[in-house]
Amino acid sequence: MSNFIDYIRIFCKSGNGGRGVTHFMRTKYNAKAGPDGGDGGRGGHIILKGNAQLWTLLHLRYYKNVLAENGENGMKSNKTGRDGKDIIIEVPLGTIAKDEETGAVEAEILEDGQEVIWLPGGRGGLGNQHFATATNQVPEHSQPGEPGVEGYKFLELKVLADVGLVGFPNAGKSTLLSVISAAKPKIADYAFTTLTPNLGMVEYRGGRSFCVADLPGIIEGAAEGKGLGHRFLRHIERNSVLLFLLPADSADHKKEFEVLYNELREYNPDMLQKDMLIAVSKSDMLDDELKQEIARQLPANIPHVFISSVANKGLTELKDKLWELLNKNHG
Structure with a gap:
């Protein structure tokens, strides 16, 4: 069974190495007193770095070309050119880097803070100081820098x-x-059903984002294996948070919640160990008195929030609460 894939294609080029230099010390009496050509600097690397605070690749969607800086050429007096600046691309844990042409996996990021040099910068060329020998004390030779690596990557x-x-x-x-999701990633087809779980990437403050999946067919007998049944439910076990959506115009909020809750319990009691949040939708039609009345029917030990997707009310509070729950175990 395929997982969902969040997917970015970018053109990458690491920096070229700087040229080594052919240069000679000049003294009053000798225009070629000895080689002093410095080495070229290394080209900039492109580095992947794991960040446990990121949940999707959404923040990279505007990266079309990632071009690292070239190394500087060497200078006289045996001075080495400056290295090109590295580019660090922060990615969520579980990100795989591939080459488009070969399909080869070039890197996989699994830990917070892990850094992998994905495309190394070209080495700087050696200056002519390195090529002096007993028989050739005036070497006219220095090396060019190595080119960087380039290509389309996924x-x-x-x-x-x-x-x-x-x-x-x-x-x-x-x-x-x-309303709350900023972009839909490419979604793998589920071979076992025509129903595709809807997946939304929710953009949060500071370029961060997280992923919300609508779980179709979980209710009305999913625990007995109807609808998507077990095969899909099994895949929501990594969901850190369960968001129960109850419409404001429901005839019985308490009963509706209990039906949903029992469905999960019958499927797998461990599901009930997850963090939970209740959102009462369509609540633009409620006054404060009705809100209090509904709140009294909801379980006291599960936080709730009143929202309206259409009137765009309570959505910031909803995202804040979800982010807080998602990250309470991630430092």
């Missing part, structure tokens, strides 16, 4: 959504997803 992230969205079909799940 970054892929296998995503199993961070937030699972649980609710009956009328709860407004797809409306919520369309």
Whole structure:
């Protein structure tokens, strides 16, 4: 079974190495008093770095060309040219880097803070000081720098959504997803069903983002294996947070929540160990008194928030609460 894939294609080029220099010391009496040509600097590397605070590749969607700086040429007086500046691309854990042409996996980032030199910069050339010998004390030879590495590359992230969205079909799940999600990644087809779980990337402050999956068919007998049943439910076990969506106009909020909760418990009691949040949707139609009335029916030990996707109310608070839950175990 394929996971979801969050997917970016970029053109990368590491820096060229600087040229080594042919140069001679000049003294009052000798225009070629000895070689003193310095080496060229190394070209800039392109480096991948793992960041546990990132959940998707969304922040890279505007990176079309990643070009590292070239190394400087060597200078006289045996001075080495400056190295080109490295480019560090921060990626979420679980990111795989591939070459487009060969399909070869070039790097995989699995740990926070892990750094991999993905495309090394070219080495700087040696200056003529290195080529002096007993028989040739005036070498006219120095090396050019090595070229950097370039090519089209893919970054892929296998995503199993961070937030699972649980609710009956009328709860407004797809409306919520369309309003809070910034971009849809390419979604692998599920071979076993025509139903595709809707997946949304939610952009958060500071270029961070997380992933929300609408879990279709989880309800109405999913635990017995109807609909998507076990094969999909098994894949939401990495969901860190379960978001229950209850519509404001539900006849019985307490009962609706209990049905959803029991469905999960019958499928796998471990699911109930996850962090949970309740969002009451369509709440633009409620006054404060009705909100208090609904809040009294909800479980006291699960936080809740009133939202309206259409009126764009409560959505910032919803994202804040989800982010807080997602990151409480990630430092």
